[in-house]
Amino acid sequence: AQKITQTQPGMFVQEKEAVTLDCTYDTSDQSYGLFWYKQPSSGEMIFLIYQGSYDEQNATEGRYSLNFQKARKSANLVISASQLGDSAMYFCAMRDDQTGANNLFFGTGTRLTVIP
Amino acid sequence: DAGVTQSPTHLIKTRGQHVTLRCSPISGHKSVSWYQQVLGQGPQFIFQYYEKEERGRGNFPDRFSARQFPNYSSELNVNALLLGDSALYLCASSLIGGTQETQYFGPGTRLLVL
Numbered sequence: 545a546q547k548i549t550q551t552q553p554g555m556f557v558q559e560k561e562a563v564t565l566d567c568t569y570d571t572s573d574q575s576y577g578l579f580w581y582k583q584p585s586s587g588e589m590i591f592l593i594y595q596g597s598y599d600e601q602n603a604t605e606g607r608y609s610l611n612f613q614k615a616r617k618s619a620n621l622v623i624s625a626s627q628l629g630d631s632a633m634y635f636c637a638m639r640d641d642q643t644g645a646n647n648l649f650f651g652t653g654t655r656l657t658v659i660p
Numbered sequence: 661d662a663g664v665t666q667s668p669t670h671l672i673k674t675r676g677q678h679v680t681l682r683c684s685p686i687s688g689h690k691s692v693s694w695y696q697q698v699l700g701q702g703p704q705f706i707f708q709y710y711e712k713e714e715r716g717r718g719n720f721p722d723r724f725s726a727r728q729f730p731n732y733s734s735e736l737n738v739n740a741l742l743l744g745d746s747a748l749y750l751c752a753s754s755l756i757g758g759t760q761e762t763q764y765f766g767p768g769t770r771l772l773v774l
Contacts (some may be wrong), residue, residue, distance in 0.1 A: 548702075555771055557688060579762070585765060585769070587748055587750075587767055587768040588765055588766065588767040588768065589703070589750060589752075589765035590765075591763075591765075594762055600678050608767070615749055633704070635702050637702070646691065646693065646707035646708055646715075646754060646761060646763065647693060647716050647718065648695075648703070648705060648763065649705070650702030650704070651702050651773070652700075652701055652702050653701075660690055
C-alpha cells in the first residue's frame with residue numbers, strides 16, 4: 545500500500561530565507577509520481593511541482609524545487625526566497641501509476657509560517 | 661480560463677439527511693475526481709470519473725455515490741449523513757484522467773453535519 549509521511553506538523557521561516565519541507569513515501573511500485581500542493585486557508589489545493597519516478601533531474605518550478613532521492617524514498621520541497629504569501633499548508637502526494645485510476649495519496653501536511 | 665468550480669461553498673446538514681455537491685471541471689478536461697479532507701488531515705480519494713464512467717473508487721461506504729454528465733460536470737451524493745462526514749470536499753479535474761496527468765483542484769465545499 546502507498547503511504548506518504550510528512551513529519552513536520554509546522555515550520556517557521558524568515559522572509560527571504562529558504563526552507564525545506566520533508567516528505568518520505570513508501571511504495572513497491574516502480575512507476576509513480578510525486579506532487580506538492582499548497583493549500584491556503586481558503587481551502588483550494590494549488591499544484592506546485594511534479595516529479596516522475598523515472599525522471600533523472602530534480603524538478604524545478606520558479607522558487608520551488610523538489611529534492612528527489614529515490615533510494616531514500618524522499619521527495620522534499622525546497623522553497624527559496626520565502627515570501628509572506630507562502631504561509632499555508634503544504635501537502636506531499638503520490639500517484640500510483642499501476643491502478644489505472646488517477647488518484648492521489650496525500651500526507652498529513654506541514655503548516656508553513658513565514659515571519660516578516 | 662476559469663478553473664475548477666464547485667457549489668455550494670458551504671453547507672450545513674443534519675444527521676440522516678442527504679447532500680449533493682457539484683463540480684465543473686476546467687474547460688477541456690474530461691476527468692473529475694472527488695476527495696474528502698477531514699480537518700487536520702490530507703485529502704482522501706473518493707471517486708474518479710472519465711467519460712461518465714467510474715474509473716476508480718476509494719475506501720468509502722456505499723452511502724457515497726457520484727456521477728458525471730455529458731458536459732463533464734459531476735455530482736457527489738452522500739446519503740444518510742453522519743457527523744463524521746463533516747469535511748471539505750474537493751473536486752479535481754484533469755484532461756483524460758491518465759496516470760501521467762496533473763490534477764487541478766477547485767476551492768472545495770465545506771460540509772458541516774450537525
